[in-house]
Amino acid sequence: DAGVTQSPTHLIKTRGQQVTLRCSPKSGHDTVSWYQQALGQGPQFIFQYYEEEERQRGNFPDRFSGHQFPNYSSELNVNALLLGDSALYLCASSRMGQGHYNSPLHFGNGTRLTVT
């Protein structure tokens, strides 16, 4: 049973470029959340996708956008990259439903993005 998989594992981009990160949720999960984690900090919530729609969004600018596909996989897109976007980007999957908020998140190993 595959867990959450993310690609690529590492990425180096220059300022102003655009990047797309990918995530496949754990089998049986239908909800994908994206987080940004700076070094030495806790994860910061970017947004959550369920039924191919953005359901919740954290305090991130419109440069951060996403998509969820019918097979529940998801992409995170970041436009006009800034140096401050350098971080570990984590994808987490869960199962929506009654009491979903108390379902533990299953995280992927993340994509380490470096913007130079």
Add this chain to the structure above:
Amino acid sequence: GQNIDQPTEMTATEGAIVQINCTYQTSGFNGLFWYQQHAGEAPTFLSYNVLDGLEEKGRFSSFLSRSKGYSYLLLKELQMKDSASYLCAVVDSNYQLIWGAGTKLIIKP
């Protein structure tokens, strides 16, 4: 604003007991999670508390006091593999997870 406070770093000895505290001020409360994150790896679920009291799970226990906005994670019989960051996260009134910065736990032989 919403705030979760945890100590930045703690050091303990192999075989000992350590308590990692977490205090929170959030808009509403729908539960509190503890996650473990080894360096360079994904966070993994440890515990979830929504009612006051102590939840025990093997060597790890988690305590919650909603009236005090306080939780702790208790690790017993510490092993070297317990060296990791421990993240406290609260589900707020919008059912969003608000994360603390994490506590880096260093275990010494």
